[in-house]
Amino acid sequence: MRAALKKLRQSRYYGVGLLLLIAIAIWAVFKLLTPSNFGDPEKLVSYLQTALIYAVGGCGLYFICVMGLFDFSIGAMMILAELAAIAFIPWLGYVSVVVVPVLVGLLLGIFNGVAYIKMRIPSIIVTTGLSLLYEAASVWMANVNGTRLPASHNAFGSYPWNLVVALAAFCLCGFLLKYTKVGTYTNAIGANELVAKNMGVDVDRYKAIAFALCGLFVGIMSILYLGYGTAQTPQTGMLSQSLNFKPLMGTFFGLAFRKYGHPVVSIVIGEYIVSMIFAGFVAMGVPTTINNIVTGVTLLAIVTLTTKRFNGAVVK
Amino acid sequence: NGSGDGSSGEKIKIGVSIWSSTDALGSLSVDIIKRAAEALGDAEIVSVVDQGHVSEQVTASIETLCAAGCQGIVVCNSADSEMASAISTCNENGVYLAQFYRMISETDSPEVFEVAKNSEYFVGSVHEDEVGNGEKLIELLSQDRDDVPEGIQKGSRNIKLEAWTVGDATFQLRWQGYKNGVEAWNAANPSDKMTLSEPVYANTSSSEGANITQQFYNQDNTMDALIIAGGGGDPLVGSIGQLANMGLTGKIRVVSTDFLDDLEDQLESGGMYAESGGHFCDPLFAFLLVYNAVKGNYTVQAGNYGYEILFPYAFVSSVDEYKAYKQYFVDQPPYDDDELRELGTLDFDALKAAAAKLSIADVMARHAS
Amino acid sequence: MTDTVNAATAKSVRANLCKAIESGKLRSVLPILGFVLIVAFFAIATGGRLVQPNNVRLILNSTYVLLIASIGVFMIMSMGSLDFSQGSMIGLSCIVVCELSQTSLPLAILGGIACGMVVGSINAYFHVRRQIPSFIVTICMMFLVRGIVAYLTTNAPAMGAGYLQADLNTTGFLLPVTIACLVAFYLVFTFTPLGATLKAVGAGQTAARFAGVSVARTKTLVYIAAGAITGFAAFVLAIRNGSVTATGGSMLETQIMLALVLGGLPISGGAKVRFSNIVVGVLTYCVLDRGLVMMGLQTDMKQFITGIVFLIFLALFSDRESIQVIK
């Protein structure tokens, strides 16, 4: 029995299975509480819509969080990328909606990476500082062509195009993690930077690459986010930071289930759980402010359950 | 004493404390104040502080603007009690203060109201009748109409409410208005009752607006109306877009107090049912209140609340109404430079009368040449 | 001949300077120099307005909450941990203070402190006992507690009793209270083993343990104490604002972090932590922020300059040598 359990735990699908079980359990709770308003197949599909958006961002953050770094500028990057997309529509049309956010994301990602590498300052701090600049830039960008995405350009806000873009992003992320050096090296740097360096991993380079990739995925997320919401107001005073956390939730799931493999799937299911909880609260008609509380508790619980404790561990 | 400085030919220095000068309503509000200052010639906007409606930043912004040498400040605060700090700061520094989009509630915050009354520098408030606005929108929703697209001709009975941030003072009042309206309807029509959902908050984000709309419909596909209480326009854009995506345009009545660029099309297609707006002139009057106080066009006396201007909302619920609104509020400013200069000389009663009079018809009368 | 002597002196001066920079002595006063520079700049740029006594008082008024709340975060960051839940925590404590102020003032203060301690101990439980990185724990808590704050203020802001604002909201009361907090903490930090203990945990948890520092207990107590301090800061906040809305304390955690880093606090904590980081950092942050407003800059420009100055200061202050792995 024990051995079987151990074997199960070691199975490659244990983590994904566990997450799915958690998702189903949460679905069941809401379904029981509000049978008619929640959880029918077509509704389940609609919950996925927002989950997809944040999961794409979560994939990007995964590259840097796995190294123990963080990027506090993704909210500002996203806003700037979206506004840039809107700004160039008159010249580029649909191309602007797809290409510009990705380029802006990538560019700012590279910028973050280079600043972090060159200045040798903790990433949380450096990206917070840079987010101030990006926020300021988003105000200027908003002056170019306003803050609204024309309805004629919102195909990426709904099925099937959002799914196409999201799936492409997930595949790209999975591919990068499994079929390029980036995945291996970011993991290796996360596990032990000094050992990785000794193995010939150019640590600085791969950290910069990870930041660039994070930016790239935030750019892709911006396509979906803008398509879905079709408007974006510039934000200042670090208010853009509130946009950091939804993608981060997914990344936390990805990290918590990392040791079981399949980080991308974990991120997507994780975001789906978050999205489902929100929908569940709307369905029950209870104040959705509780949603934040429940999301916080769920996340803490999951991280707690998946954290292995050992004596004398140095945790910061 | 700050107010003494302005006499020697220098410009009158006015500061603005606002939640954000970069979002839709915020930038309109700041622009109209700046334009007025320019037109008047002898006033300058020293600084605009974005405080994000975070209480401590609101109080800090008043202190900073006083330190910056302002003679008058206009503020859109987030909670009544912040005004107690703000007013005492202004009292100490001899700086005139007026609120826009806000007023101090005598019933909810009697102490703050008292502070305002006792101040010689709190000039007063310009605000909309938010409760009335809420009631009016519900009234519009309840009516059967035949001059609108087919799917939304019948009066609404199942209304969903989308808000922006939790606990925002303006939202509280509008919400009260919605509730009053629903109650009034239900009292009058016990056999045909109306329901209003709990508010769900979209945080001024269009994506969250879209998501909420989707979840409202998921929860209850018999909904026939959606109120987007505000949030600067983004949540509204997101919600309308989502309804369009779900093929529900022209099937669910959408009302809001935020204005859209493409309102005409939306009204035509049934994407929108009605809107209240035009309130972006409100900061202008707060500015004028302070400006005139600094100039000495009237004095602020301790012992009464100060000057209060109840700013009228413009309601738009048909294409024709919008056309007029667009011509006189959007395409050209409701006051031209000469008129602004004229407003800058008025005493309070005249100012109040001017504000009360502002409507589409009023602008039409002044500008139709 | 004198030339060579001069050259030699110049050389030795330069060598000494290099040495001073290397040994980190100069680096530890750089933030103070930065502060002086910023004050001097804005004093000139605002035509002396910044340093007029009355305006100094006005600017100080808005620093009290930040100064007090920074003490707790300072302790946490000295140990190399982080706390992002401060903003939500102060919001919640402030609600408690406001509600209890209707009953009695001492009860309100104690209630606020107790509330902060509860949140702090939850942070401590997950971080210390469950060994989850503080970054993750406190971000989750930030969400969770913000949700509670929003829930409690859904229908109306939590209103404090009138006397809070009417009687206590004066420089004459708040400034001494803030100074008292800072002095009290300074005394405890400098003249008891607390300071050495915090730095030791930041410099190396394992080694600190073998030198008799109970790391788990220290961390737990510090998180709880930081909660208590934040709870007290919530009392000051309640005095200044009179009520709490759903956004009460929003972004405070980021402001504190930026301020402390501007004050020269190494984000990994440890030996180079100084009490002056708190005061210098908060004042620099506030002078920068308020100074730009006083110069009449637009939001976007103001923000842009803040960002640039922040990054420049960082690049100059941060001590890169002693950290091998920068996260």
Place this chain on the structure above:
Amino acid sequence: MAKQLMLRAVGIDKRFGPTHAVDHISLDFAKGEIHALIGENGSGKSTFTNMLTGIIPIGEGTFELDGAQIVPKNQVDANHLGAAVIVQEQGTLDSLTVAENMFLGDEDQFMSRGIKNTPAMYRKAQELLDSYGLGRIKASDPIEHYNFEDRKLVEIVKSTWFKPKVLVVDETTTALSQNGRDILFDVMRTVRDDGRTVIFICHDMSEVLMMSDTISILRDGEFIATVSASEVDESKLKTLMVGRQMSERYYREDYGCPLTGDVALSMRKVSVPGQLEEVSLDLHKGEILGIGGLSECGMHEVGKALFGASYDRVGEVVLGDGTPIDSIDTAINHSIAYASKDRDNESLLINDTIQDNITLPSLRRMGLPLRAGELRDFAATYANVMSTKMVGVDQFVSALSGGNKQKVVLSRWLGAGSDILVLDSPTRGIDIKVKADIYALLDMMRREGKAILVISEEIMELIGMCDRIIVMKDRKIAGELERRPDMTEQDLIALMV
């Protein structure tokens, strides 16, 4: 029969600050041999091989491998050039799969146009594991699924599958069980029989003699001699390694000093999971008690257990008067001192000042308020008692040499007025002069009636300094010896193995 040359080191030299870790070593390694490098701790073995395998840059000199000069930039580069290493520390990384670990830094063979052929990589890794008889390890599993020993075995495969011309095995055996050792030894023999070369670093002389063909001895960074394994025995090797007749005054000279009956600290049936099993001992006042044994015998944990620092300890540690010592806190409060073997991580706050390091455990006993001047004087006093070489007490410990670091550790406990000292490897990596100072200090404290427990890997130190020596083996006490002039290393080694 002259063997062909595989590797020639010419004038290899490395300094760390003033430490001359490797002093112009020239050495030849033949094809088809297992060539042991032996020498005391700190004699430069690892530094030498680390330069060969790209872990640290070469200071001076050249390596010629199979006729061509090599200058490896990093470990992977060295692998490509034909030199590989298995180190003692864990060299595999969490959160990578077994295969990713095996090919870390060496993915290029599976890359085409930037795309990694992961299935091919897994297949190849699995084939390699199978060929080493490690089929139970799955190449696609995350490495966390395996225990320390299995991970070590993965490292062995990782460093040898590509048939390096020179394989360095640096103190790897201590990490392995018998079974793992057998696998490693097989690998080493295969390499040799294949006509390639193994450089074998090991402190266990019997293993050295069993496995190697040629033995080179280093001492204090200098090359001493190369001998054929068949021509020497352990004692000869030891003499070569130590290379000096112990001066009479180096260790203490007295014998037959009777033990006081006063027990200062005792352990009763103490077990620590995986480390100790039912160990009991008494430490008396005025004695130096030595604990010896091979690596991994559990002796280091004895020190931690006595200091209240072990996790999950069962059994009791009590003072002479019966006061239980259950935490570091109580230990320090009852004047117990502890210096860890892992000086940089467990003894010293490396990134902190000398002053902070010395005063930290004593703060609790100083009256409040603490005064900066007093603290500084306190630190300076005790640092000077130990004649620590430093710029000042506000210097960072990280900038000190190994010996001075240890002096700071001892100053700290002198300052704390400790009566019971538990010292783990007190002279590890320390030069003769400082060693002698430390020995003198220990002897003086003994005579003052303090109780001292010395855990040491250096047998001579135990014989020279201790009143009693407890030898440990496999987490248990294997025997105890009384101090006597004619004790030999063999007496202890007999108990250890």
